[in-house]
Amino acid sequence: MVTVSEHAPRTRRNVELVLLVLAVAISAGAYGLVGAGVNGEWPAQLYLYGAGFAVLSLVVHVTLRLRAPYADPVLLPIAVAINGIGLAMLHRIDLARVGNDDFSPLAPRQLMWAAIGVGLCTAVLWLLRDHRVLRRYTFTAMVAGLALLALPMLPLIGTEINGARIWISLGPFGFQPGELAKIVLTVFFAGYLVTQRDNLSLAGRKVLGLHLPRGRDLGPILIAWMASVGVLVVERDLGTSLLFFGVFVAMLYVATERVSWILIGMGLFVGGAVIAWRIFDHVNARVAAWLDPFDPAVYDRELGSSYQLVQGMFGMSNGGLVGTGFGRGMPTLVPYSESDFIFAALGEELGLAGLFALLCLYMVLVQRGFRTAIGVRDGFGKLLAAGLAFTIALQCFVVAGGVTRVIPLTGLTMPLLAYGGSSLVSNWIIVGLLLRISDSARRPAPAVQQQPPDAGATQVVSLGPGASAGTGSAGPDDDATTNLRKGGSP
């Protein structure tokens, strides 16, 4: 307990390599099974596909060895596996749609986007040597984030698809700037909150055991709320709106340790949601489809029908416990089975067992993100890692919760899994950022050490709230100098 460990901390890169081999094997195996299931033979390009996936994975792996040797060894293999499973499902949907009039395969395009995403993830690791650099761009990030959010509202490039105005078209490519805004705004939240946390957490009165913030400190949360309501109203994008606001409130809570922020945030959200439900037809329709999807009146109506939701549930029920197997289900009966409803498509063909495995992958990914946040020494890194990890968690919840009728259906997609270039690229950047932060978190402390701690209690406390960054005299970044390896994970 007392002695600080002297042996060299292990990088665990070899563990990562083994897991990567497994992840590539899962991805290529899934791809192969799709061919076997649909056409009765192993696809001809299986080796090419497997090799391509292996190369992409190796690029990041080698980059990590060179540039972030202490990065978390589990993050990358999980990201590769999820992406690979998603690609296999897209390939399967392609095979079902061959012969349709306007058929154009999704999987090759998604593979291209995966390559771009992995490239950007690598670029993040090469170019961003220390995540704290990002803190300098806090307000640049705010402007960029809001601009990205606002882009689809602009004439000419903004495009409305399926009632949601969240796309911009650049020549032949469509892009959802909201996906990038997700990252940029998380950077802004982290930078802003790490500076403002003292004001937000210490000032204010205590009422009924609850620290209430000062009136003027309510500004930021109100702005975030209005921004997300704006997204909801103007772009009609329920999911993004919920995601931004949820992540902001979560980060606010982490920064201030004040439960009151969560209550205020939830109050604002519920208020906004109720008003939106009363005022906007499309929100109202979504709620009705959520509450009563099997009602023939809701199911059969032209606009805001529960058809997609119900078909998705039919598909999942068809899968049952172990699924029909790749190629044996009928996922294409569900509209948008490649994007919004890929969760249902996988549920049909891989069953409850497959979805459990998938959700566990996400869960581990998210928990490694939080582990990184707990382990990293600076407040900015903590907030950024937590924000990014919670983004993934909340997005999974909003999407899969919508498909499985926990909450009303929204228009988001499963991170790394579903079809969509913007989303895939953004999530690979998130993986890159988490890898970068986890490298700092797990890197051994600088050689010059302060006095070793004199009591075991110090170490225990150092993991607890008392010693956590910023509550004492230490500034947000100062605790980076502590000699304790916190959160060094196995």
Add this chain to the structure above:
Amino acid sequence: MNTPLRRLSVVAFVLFATLLASTTWIQFASAGDLRADSRNARTILADLSRERGPIVVGDDPVVTSVPVEDRFKFQRTYTDGEVYAPVTGFYSLVYGATGIEGAESRLLAGTDDDQFFTRFADTVSGREPRGATVELTIDPAVQQAAWDALGDQRGAVVALDPATGDVLAMVSKPSYDPQSLAGHERSAVVAQWQALLADEGDPLTNRAIGGNLYPPGSVFKIVTAAAALESGRYQESSVLPGPAVLDLPQTSAGLPNSSGTACGPNEETTLTDALRISCNTAFGFLGMELGGEAIKEQADRFGFDTDLRIPLRVSQSTIPDDLNEPQEAQTGIGQYETRVTPLQVAMVSAAVANGGELMQPNLVRRVVAPDLDVLRSSSPTSMGEPISPETAAALNRMMQTVVSDGTGRSAQIDGVAVAGKTGTAQHAEGQSPHAWFTAFAPADDPQVAVAVVVESGGTAGDEASGGRTAAPIAKAVIEAVLAR
């Protein structure tokens, strides 16, 4: 910041736990309801796109799945559809499945629990899954003979192997072609269905085992005679009163013979003669003497009031409780509220033919997987002994006299002893009676038990009787069996 981080990570965990729960709810807990929802096209679409197994009669399939170039990949195809419709049933994209198609649907589709390992092997090897072959007990020559003999009349024919319970023939007319409901064009299928529903001949009803049950009329006298012999109070030669009209207590109405004359000298007859000439008054007397309880008990032992699957569901033949004396007399001659399926009547004859032991009727001989693995093989199953061997032997002799020298002479076959019983059942004011005949042959070594009903007298109309209208049909079926 680590405490809120840990709490937030717990929140994230709870979010995922919620998803695990909601996914379980859909894929496991409520999966059955979702699959059963009529808006869920998957269940039938899945079956349609799989190579459904054939239904085989004799050596040849009568129902097969033929590859086609549409989204379902296979077209269900029926050979001699009308002849076999009461057996095979239909398999429709819109209206589900009936008959063997419905009863053995999971085996035909390859989704039965018994086929788990086959499915698993198919999945592993990437082979297209195929359903199992269902082989029927139907003999195509017997089925065709029954179909031809019934002609254009409404009614049904059932032929059983008395020793095994195998159903050799099951015909119901008017029939329909299941092909007309097997199309992949929804609107066409719906139109055909509406037309079949509107047809006043009610072709979708399998008259042999279901539909509006028939009053048995005099063929029920076999059951009454069985109850009399089993009671120990009567033998074949027992003398019974046989007046032209039987006085019924509690009412001014009497029970008359259809001939309007007495059944024998001194208004008396023997039990054998009463059956031979189908003497109403003697059996009415027996009905009251034995009582409703005893007759119902005997009928139930023959299979009345019992759920039966062959594996098609058979409507229960029924006989009422708590009869007063006139009703007992009516019941004794197969009138009042007794209702039967032709299969039930054939079962009574089969039990007599089989020395008193009733075998469970069965349509499916074997179910064979695509890899020739036998998934199911039927073995003769006893439903008990409704009558003693002695009673069976006596009834056998009595029923032979019906054909040799009684009401069923038109069922005589050269060189073969045929045992039978006619029936002419009143069923509604102003309508011709149903003509019944049930028989088995050869009497000393029965190969077949048969029941024939011709609704409302068939082409003979008011002139119809069991002997004249139904017996020749039974004869044709017996000859087809003996010619094998």
